Amino acid sequence: MFDFSRLRRFPDVEAPNLQAWDATDELLVQWALEAGVPGSEIAVIGDEYGAITLALSDAGLSGIRVHQDLVTGRRALVNNARALGSSGWQSHELDETLLAGARVVLVQLPKSLAALEEIADAVARWAASDAVLVAGGRVKHMTLAQNDVLARHFAAVQPQRAARKSRLLVASAPTHPAEKPLPAPETSRHVISHPGSGFSRGEGEASLEFVLCAYGGAFAGAKLDIGTRALLDAMPALASGSSAVAARPMVVDLGCGTGALAVAFALQHPPATIIATDRSAAAVRSTRATVAANDLQDRITVTLDDAGSDLGDGSADLVLLNPPFHLGASVHEGAGHRLIEAAARLTREGGEVWTVFNSHLDHRRVLTREVGPTEQITRTSKFTVTRSIKRA
Template sequence: MVFSYAALRRFPDVEAPNLQAWDATDELLVQHALAAGVAGEEIAIVGDEYGAITLALADAGLAGLRVHQDLATGRRALARNAEALGLAGFRSHELEASLFEGARLVLLQLPKSLAELAEITDAVARWAAPEVTLIAGGRVKHMTLTQNEVLARSFEHVQPQRAERKSRLIVASSRREVSASPPFPVTARIEVPGRDELLTVVAHRGAFAGAKLDIGTRVLLEVLVAAGTGATVVDLGCGTGALAATYALTHPEARVIATDRSAAAVASARATMHANGAIVDVAHDDAGSEIPDQSVDLVLLNPPFHLGASIHTGAATRMFEAAARILKPGGQLLTVYNSHLAYKHELSRVVGASEQLHRTSKFTVTRSIRH
C-alpha cells in the first residue's frame, strides 16, 4: 500500500491552504532510501519538518530510525502524525553523536542557512560510519552552488542529481577527515544598549543572526532601557538569547524566561546565559505553550515573518496570540518589526491598545497593553 503523504498535518504549526506538510523532496529522499536497502537502525534523518520522511520509511517496515528536527513544532507534528497513523519505529535525537553513530545513510532536507548546513555535514563526517552516504535534497528554486561547496568541505564526492518535480537531490560520499573539535558553536563579544560591559554571545548553526546582534534586537534594546520593566519577563523567540541575557543582567530582581522553537537557538541561548552568568530559564517550546496563562508582566518580541521558505503573516500572529495569552491584564508587549509590515493594527486586535514607541528607516517598536 502506498504511503499517504496527504494524511500528514503541520499542526501545531500554522496550517493554511497554501501550506502542506510534505513536498516532492521528501518523496525523493524516501525513494532513494528504500532503494539503498539500508537497515532502519543505520539510517539518520535530519530536517524532516513534519515527519513525512520518517513516517513513510516506518510505514515501509523500517525500524530503529533516528531523526533530528530543529523545531519544536516539527517534533510535535511528527508525534501527532505518528499517533494518527499508528506508526512507530523511530526515536528523536539532538544534533549529537548518538544521532549518527553507525549510520550508513543520512537523509537531509537542506536547511536555509549555510552555517546550519556546515554544522550538520561536519557532524555526519565526524560521527557517522566511515562508509556513510549523505543524500541532501531541496526545492530547486532555493538551492545554490554554495551548498555544494559546503558539502564538499566534509565529503570528497558531491554529485547533484537530475531535478524531478522541481526538487533535486545531492549525493555526498567518501567523508573527509574532520578537525579535532567541531567548528560550532561560535562565540563573540559584542556591545549592547543599556549595558557598559560587553556581552558574550554563543551561536550554534542556524540560530538567527549568529554571534551578532541583529538590527531589530538592537533597536528594541535601545527602547527597552526606558520603556519596559516587569517582575516576570519573557523573551518570546529568543534566538541566541542576547535580549534575555541583557535584560537579566540589567534587572537581576526579575524572573526572566527565554523560549524558542528552534533547538539550535535554545542550545545557543543556554550557552550565552552560562557565558555571561545570566540567570534565565531557557525552554525549547512552541510560542510559549508551556507558560501559564496570565502569568507574565512583560513580553519582548522580535517576531519572524517566514514559515520555512514561505512568507506568511501567520508566523507573527501566532506569537501575538501567545503573548496575549501569557500576559496578565495590563501587562506589556514590546514588539520590534520591519516597518513595512505594519503590525500595529494586528497587535491592537489580538493583544490590546498599541502605540508606536520608536521608528527608524527600517524598524518600528510598539508597546501593546493587554486588555
C-alpha cells in the first residue's frame, strides 16, 4: 500500500491545512491498477504534486507519462520521487508526445471548463482509438457542465459512485479525428481610456489598446480580471510619479497570467525591457500568444518559472504584481506572500513594486516588511493598489 502521507508540496506553499494528495488521487490510482494496462499506456494530467504518478510507479508500473500545468508541481514531483527513490515516469507538455498510444488517461479535474475542454480535445485527438479518460474531483467542486464538456469529445460519459467525497467520470470512445484543427486561443481586444492620463501609443492619443489571448486553464480567460484592471487604471500614476520608469527600465511582471500588465506597460513605455513570468504553463502559453498578437516579441521575454527563481537578485527596476489568493480550491494567502518575498528579492535598492490585491488581505503589512515603505495609490471596495520602495 502506497503511503501518500510521505508526499510533500515543496517548493509550493506548505501549511497544516494543505496536503499533497486527496481521495481523488487514490481513486484514480485504484482505477488504473484495476484496469491492468502497462505504465507505457498510461498518461496522467493534473497530478498536482505527483501523488498519482508516484503511487503507480510504486506499484511497479513504468513508462508513465505525466503533464502538470504548474512548475511548482513539476518540481514537487521530482522532489517527492527523489525522497521515495522512485522513477519510471517522464514529464511532457500537453501535446502528442504525452498522449500517443495512451489507452488510460487519468485526469485531476481542473478548475475551469476551458482547461477541461483543452484536455478532452487533446486526449480525443492524440490518444489511442480505444482510450478511456478517467477524470476525478471533489464532489463539491463538480458540475454537470463537466460531463457536457467530455460528451463533446467522447461518445460515452459515465459518472461513478462517489466515495470519500470524491467522484470519477469515465469517458470512452473518442469522437473526433486527429485532423481536426487545433484549438485557437480565445482572443479579445481591450481599450483602457484615461483622458489626459498619458496612456498613449502615439502623440495625442488618450487610450491604450491591446489584444489579450488565452488558452484553456489561464485565469480569467481573455477577459481582464478586476484586479488587473485596477492596476492598469493606476498606471498613469506610475508613469508620472515613479523613478523606476526612467531611462530604460528592467521590468518584471511576476505571475503574468495572460500578459495584460506586461503588454500594457510595454506599449506605454517603449524603452522598457520586460520579463513576464508565471508558474503555469497555460499562462505562459497564453502570454506568448498575447505578446505575439501585439507585436512585442522583441520587448517582452516570457518564462515558465516559480516566483522568478531563475532571475537574479536586484535585477529589476520595477516589479508588477497581481498575486493570487487561492491555492487550488483553497483560499490561502501563502501564494501571495511567496510572490511578495520574491518581488523583494528581485527589486534593486530604490526600485519599486506595484501591487494590486484584495482590499481585505494583509498584503500591505507584508509588503512593508519584505520590500520597504509602502503607500496606497488607489483603493476600491474590492481592490487596493500600492507602491513599495525597496529599502537599502
